[in-house]
Amino acid sequence: MESTGKSTFVVVANRLPVDRVTAADGSTTWRRSPGGLVTALAPVMRAYDGAWVGWTGSADDAPAPFSTDDMDLVAVPLSPEEINRYYEGFSNATLWPLYHDVIVAPEYHREWWDAYRRVNERFARAAAEVADEGAVVFVQDYQLQLVPALLRQLRPDLKIGFFLHIPFPPTELFAQLPWRRQILEGLLGADLVGFQREGAADNFVSLTERYTDATAEDRRVRTADGRTVRARQFPISIDVSEITDLVSEPDVVMRSAHIRDEIGSPKHVLLGVDRLDYTKGIGHRLKAFGELLAGEDITPDEAVMVQVATPSRERVEAYQTLRDEIELQVGRMNGEYGRIGQPAVHYLHSSYERAELVSLLRTADVMVVTPLRDGMNLVAKEYVAARTDLRGALVLSEFAGAADELGDGAFLVNPHDIDGLKRTLLAAMRIEDAEAEQRMKQLREHVLTHDITRWADDFLAALIGD
């Protein structure tokens, strides 16, 4: 359907919240992508004639503005070179590793920065065009950190919020960035800057004092031109009802029993579900599991690991290297401990339908979430939401944002400490039913009362109500 007109609520994100579906006759339509953010913002979109500005995911793709699900969608085109420099380059080979504790070395290239600036300008112009007088604009994530200031220059009448979905690093790391001042000034164009964790908001505030002309008191930054920018944590969450609805479907319950049969009905099913990303600590958890098998703490009959590794950013070199490393590790473990028809690790390099994922979450006795650094980690929360049966145990890295909220009911680990990780995996496998139930109740109490809708409401109330 064609749109549009002006909107009083505009979301600006690297990706549009839709996937293109091509029918047999070659015609294309758009289907809303799964994901918490769009679910949370959809009702706000409906109420306020909302528009979403973003990239379709394909090169040089610029369909005219269109609407779907009561949202106006405004596509921002990226050329192949911009995809290479802005998306794969500056966003995912400079900022992503820098903001995730330099797990791999960030690359600093001036042509990447130039492309990042140019593309951010394009997003800002698109948002400025679609926003109505005095509209609220909600900018998302590390790909678009210059948009708040660029947009304010074009449209000083707007109320601008920004939310960073990934960690925000401390001074010692952020200081490496040759364009650190420009990024901070970009973010200071917002009225409210949201982070996953309190520490990230603190990092931001002290960095602005150090590298810009702003001054700060508590979480309020005063810019050189006399504006006040607030910084605060708003831990993001999941669409709980989407998961609980799926869990109650008979197919999902049946599929979950099936999966356990298919993997040989072991006593313990351990599960990892991640984008194949070096931040996720997949190698660390495989190593710990392998050592448990090697030391005969567990046998391959007793415990099986399922690792879903969703393909991601496959043209970025560090992701290609990681894939080789993980697949080598899995191959070795299966060669060592597997038998015909019975691998020690079921490694699935694929993306799955939501129903299949929820079935897997219901099958897992131990959910293993061991990122070396993670903004939040929504899979940990999805596991909790799926366990309406109050069973299962969550092993969770203390370096995931989710550890701030789920630390009491989960088994917290430092994934770098392989012996500690082994002990924790064993403890989670050997947990008594009563303790598992008590921990799961505690986890669910938090997740069920802090879903994605609450996150969106809190952020927008803080943005609009100042």
Ligand SMILES: O=P(O)(O)OC[C@H]1O[C@@H](O)[C@H](O)[C@@H](O)[C@@H]1O
């Ligand atoms: O968009 P990509 O590069 O495929 O990555 C998936 C997502 O990864 C998340 O962790 C980022 O915070 C999102 O912004 C991003 O969209």
